[in-house]
Amino acid sequence: MSKEVDHSSMSHEEHHEHSHHHKMDDKGHESHHDHHNHSEGMDHSSHMGNLKQKFFISLILSIPIILLSPMMGKQLPFQFTFEGSDWLVLILASILFFYGGMPFLKGAKMELAAKNPAMMTLISLGISVAYVYSVYAFIANNLLNSPTHVMDFFWELATLILIMLLGHWIEMNAVSNAGNALQKMAELLPNLATVVLEDGRTKEVSLKEVQVGQKVLVKAGEKVPTDGVIIEGQTSINESMVTGESKDVVKSIHDNVIGGSVNGSGAVTIEVTGTGESGYLSQVMELVGNAQKEKSRVESLSDRVAKMLFYVALVVGLAAFIIWYWLTKDLNIALERMVTVLIIACPHALGLAIPLVTAKSTSLGAKNGLLIKNRQALEVAKKVDVIMMDKTGTLTEGNFAVNEYLTFSSNHTNEDVLSLMAALEQNSSHPLSVGVLKKMSELKLSPPLATDITNLPGIGMEGTVNNQDVKIVSVSYMRQQKIGFDEKQFDELSSKGNSVSFLLVDNKNVGLVAQGDQIKSEAKEMINNLLSQGIKPVMLTGDNAQVAKVVAKQLGIEAVHAELMPEDKEKIVKEYKDKGLVVMMVGDGVNDAPGLVRADIGVAIGAGTDVAIDSADVILVKSNPFDILHFLSLSKNTQRKMVQNLWWGAGYNILAIPLAAGVAAGIGIILSPAVGAILMSFSTVIVAINAMLLRIKE
Secondary structure (H helix, E strand, C coil): CCCCCCCCCCCCCCCECCCCCCCCCCCCCCCCCCCCCHHHHHHHHHHHHCCHHHHHHHHHHHHHHHHHEEEEEECCCCCCCCCCCCHHHHHHHHHHHHHHHHHHHHHHHHHHHHCCCCCHHHHHHHHHHHHHHHHHHHHHHHHHHCEEEEEEHHHHHHHHHHHHHHHHHHHHCCCCCCHHHHHHHHCCCCCCEEEEECCCEEEEHHHHHCCCCCCCEEEECCCCCCCCEEEECEEEEEEEHHHHCCCCEHHHHHHCCCCCCCCCCEEEEEEEEEEEHHCHHHHHHHCCCCCCHCCCCCCCCCHHHHHHHHHHHHHHHHHHHHHHHHHCHHHHHHHHHHHHHHCCCCHHHHHHHHHHHHHHHHHHHHHEEEEEECCCCHHHHHCCEEEEEECCCCCCEEEEEEEEEEECCCCCCCCHHHHHHHHHHHCEEEEHHHHHHHHHCCCCCCCEEEEEEECCCCCCEEEEEECCEEEEHHHHHHHCCCCCCCHHHHHHHCCCCCEEEEEEECCCEEEEEEEEECCCCCCCHHHHHHHHHCCEEEECCCCCCHHHHHHHHHHCCCEEEECCCCCHHHHHHHHHHHHHCCCEEECCCHHHHHHHHCEEEEECCCCCCCHHHHHHCCCCCCCCCHHHHHHHHHHHHHHHHHHHHHHHHHHCCHHHHHHHCCHHHHHHHCCCCCHHHHHHHHHHHHHHHHHCCCCCCC
8 A cells, every 4th residue: 555655755666655555344246225315216216227317207197197186176278178088188197197206206215214314205205195196086076976076186296207307317417426436446456467377388267266476477567466566677657646746666677567547668578466356456445345334324314305205294294184184074175175285385495496506516516627526515615624635636736846956066967967867867757757858848948968877775876977977876876885975955945845856967066856736826915815714624634744844834725644545534534523523535546445445535636547536425526635725615615506595395384284284274374276376387487596696605
C-alpha cells in the first residue's frame, strides 16, 4: 500500500516503499443500498423495468381512464361515456394499478419491512385506497344496483400513478447512476500473466493460476498483474490508477510493485508477493465493499414529511370513518370521507416537489463542473462539520515544479546549472527530470549534448558534457563523500517541501535545483472560506509528515494525518463519524476509495481514477478545490428550495385533511373532493415554478 513520494528528501533513485499488507475482515463485496429513502427504493424496484418505459405505457393506459371517468365525482368538459365504458375503465385501471403502481408497492413493502414508512408507503396507501374503493364503487353501481351512486376514484388513481412515475423518472434521469467501483477495481488487473518457468522459458497463464512465490515477467507497457518485488531489471511504473499520484515512479531490484499499475519502458521480472484475495487491490476492494454495506444515509427530507403525512392521514382517515358512520349510519358516506382524506393526503405535488428541484440542481451543477450522483449528498451537505482532503492532487497540483535553481560557482550561471541537469535528464521519465525539462521549456532554453549517461543507483545520474564529468546527486551522497554544501540553505529549502538535487562538475559542487509540488492557487481561499463557515478542514495524506505539515501550515490547516494507507484514511473517517460529526471527504485515487465510501459525502476530484469517481457521491469535474465551496452553496440553496416545495406540496394538507374529514361540517363547510383536486393542481404548478428559480449563488 503505497505511500506518496517523500518530496523533502527524494533523490532520483529513491522510491515509494510499500508496507506489509494488513489482514481485514472477511466480508463480501456486494453493494449496499439504504432501503429507507425512496429514491434508492426506486433503484431496487426499477429492476422490473425501465421507469421511462413504465411511464409511457402507463400514460397510454391512463388516457382512456382520464377521458371516461369523472374527476372526484365531477364531469369535466372533455369527458364522455358510452355503454360498457365503466368496464373498460375498470380493466385499464386494474392493469395500471398492478403495472404502473408495482414499483411503489414493492418500495412500500421494503419500507414497512424496515419499520420505516415513508414516501413509497404514502404513495402506495393513496393508490391502493383509490383502487380498492373504486372497485367497490364499480361493484355497488354496476352489479349491486346501489340506490345512491357511489363515487369512484379511477381518475385520481391514474393521475397519481402517472405523476409519481414521472417524478421518479425525472429524479433518476437527473442523478447519474453510480458506477460499480468494485468492478472498476477488478478491471485494473489483466486477465493473463507471463510466468517465468524454472528453465527460464516463459508461459502465459490465467491470472487465477498465479501463486505467491512464482516469478512473473512484466513487459514494457503492460499492466502489472500481481503485487510483487522486482528481482531483475529496472523501469518506471505509473501507479496513478492505483494511488491517484500522477508521477511515474522509478523501480529497480528489491522495490515493490502493485498489481494494477502500468509498467513503463523497461521489462522487469517480479517475484509474486500477493495475488487474489491477498493482493493490495483486493484488500482495498474489501474496504470499499464493507464501507458500502455500512454507509448510513441520512433520511431524506421528503421521506420525513411523507412519514408524518402517512401517520396523520391514517389517524384522521380512520377517525373520519368512525365519526361519520356514527353520525349518519351510512357506510358509503363514511367510506367516502375516509377515502377522500387518504387520497388528499397524497398530493400530486409531493411526488414532484423534490424530483423537480433535484433535476434543476443536478443540471445546474453539471453546467458548473459539479456532477451529483447521489441527491442525498445535497441534503447532507448543509450539516457537514469536517471536510477531509487528500493532499496530492486535491490541495496540490500533483506535479513537480522547479522552485529554485542556484549556482555556487563563478564559472556557471543559474541557468547553466539547470541546463547541465537537463542535459542528463532529457531521456528520463523520472518526475524530477520532468520538472527540470518543463522549466527549461518555460525559459526557452536548449540543453547541451550529454554522452555516456548512466544511472547511479541510490544516488542520481552521471554523464559527460563538454568533456566534463557531470553528476546529479542527492544530499546523502554529498554527506557520504564529504562534499561541502550550505546545510542551512538545504534545510530551508527542504522544510518548504522541496526535493533538493545537487549538481557536481568534476566532483565540485556548482549548484542545486529545488523542486516541490505546487499548492493549487484556489486552495488557500477555499480553506479560509471553510473556516469562516465553521467547517473544520483536515488533511489526509500518504506523504511524509514534514512535507504534509509544511503544506498544511501554508494553507492554514491545523489537523494533519500523514503517512497513511487506504485503510488508515477509512479508519480516520470512521473515527470522526463515531464522534457524531458529519464528514465529507475529497480524494482522487483508489487509495481514497474506502474513505470516500465511508464518509457521509464522498467527493472525487475529476482528474482522479475511475475507482475514486465511482466511489463518490459528487465529482468535481474541473479538479478545482474552490468547487467544494460551489457544491456547499448549491446544497444550501437546493435544500432551501426543497423545504419551500415541500411546504407548497404538502403544506396545504394542514388545511385540506381536516376539512376533507369534515371538521367544519357543523357550519356548512365541507371540502368536496373536486375542490381538493383543484388545490392539488394549484400546488403542483407552484412547486414546478419554484424549482426552476434555483441558482447556485443567491
